[in-house]
Amino acid sequence: MKKVLITGANKSIGFETARQLLQQGYFVYIGSRSLENGLIAVEKLKAEGLNNAEAVQLDVTDTASVKAAREFIGAKTEVLDALINNAGINGGMPQSALDASIDQFKQVFETNVYGVVRVTQAFIDLLQKADQPRIVNVSSSGCSLTLHSDPNWKYYTHKAAVYPASKAALNMYTIDLAYDLRDTPFKVNAVCPGFVATDFNNHRGTGTVQEAGERIAKYAMIDENGPTGKFISEEHNPETGETPW
Structure with missing residues (x-):
């Protein structure tokens, strides 16, 4: 049985992604900053008959928490x-x-960029033991420099200085990570779930968590012919998903 760790998986898009991967036969580690919320999420999944899930306390901004999560999962699986x-x-x-x-920038980068680096580096050894390891960094088409420079883009006026900058930095990390792992079986991609109605945007989005979960899960399951080092937004490009940086 394949195993996946999802950070921030106790609710919203992360939770739905967990549900869909469980339905595909994966064992899912539900990373949650609050262990209590993670346990509640696992119980919800079990109520649906999805039993192969386990909650893990994981605060991506806390190095000690990430290290403890690595030790916890490492004791369960190699x-x-x-x-x-x-x-x-x-x-x-x-x-x-x-x-x-500046505090806003620091806070957002701490989670959206440094948190990804912490977790990826902590778990890379377990991933390297997989036959076809996959890393999906959840990004946003709203961080595309090309799209945000185009007055004809439908979200051109949706400007924000902090969040898109953090995701643009995450995209660059994704490119470098894919490059470092280029001669291995790894597939590493930045994937936009779409403009989804969640607590994250006060439910202003037009997409559903089901659509978002499907998009993310898809790139966690791609085979050896799948892309790597790409920025994917199926909302922007329904045909191939590939999106300009």
């Missing part, structure tokens, strides 16, 4: 087949380039 770096924060709105505080 191999991790996929890592989905889903945990993220938006930093609050509005985010004017002139008014956003």
